[in-house]
Amino acid sequence: MKIEALALGLALLIAAPAQAADAAALAADHGCLNCHGVRSHPHEAPLLKDLAARLGRRSDVDAAARHGLEELREKDSVHAHRMTSDESALAILRWMAQGAKMR
Numbered sequence: 001m002k003i004e005a006l007a008l009g010l011a012l013l014i015a016a017p018a019q020a021a022d023a024a025a026l027a028a029d030h031g032c033l034n035c036h037g038v039r040s041h042p043h044e045a046p047l048l049k050d051l052a053a054r055l056g057r058r059s060d061v062d063a064a065a066r067h068g069l070e071e072l073r074e075k076d077s078v079h080a081h082r083m084t085s086d087e088s089a090l091a092i093l094r095w096m097a098q099g100a101k102m103r
């Protein structure tokens with residue numbers, strides 16, 4: 001490994017982001033935010049804030065995430081929905097249920 005790559009890796013490790021930031025990155029990596037955007041919602045996808053508000057209405061974050069996962073699996077015409085593992089989806093949905101904070 002090149003020394004610069006090693007240094008960058010260490011820097012990233014040291015600056016380990018909070019859990020919320022991890023989930024935000026996960027949502028971005030899985031393309032969720034491309035459709036469930038902050039301001040625009042192509043393909044009639046519900047906006048992130050609306051998804052978050054709806055999931056957040058449930059008092060139990062884990063139950064909200066599981067419910068979100070069921071909805072996500074029902075909407076299986078969306079490629080990104082099909083491509084996401086249960087594990088990743090639950091992490092993202094839990095983040096959404098907690099208000100989808102970017103950091």
Ligand code: HEC
Pocket residue numbers: 027030031032033034035036043044045046051068069071072075078079080081084089092093
């Ligand atoms: C290609 C665009 C697109 C991407 C990418 C995408 N979605 Fe969706 N999503 C949609 C659309 C469109 C709907 C609404 C479908 C409908 O109501 O028939 C939807 C619905 C949902 C719903 C159900 C909301 C409801 O009202 O029933 C959840 C939860 C959801 N998406 C989560 C996610 C997550 C998490 C990701 C990332 C893994 C993601 N979506 C990626 C387009 C997308």
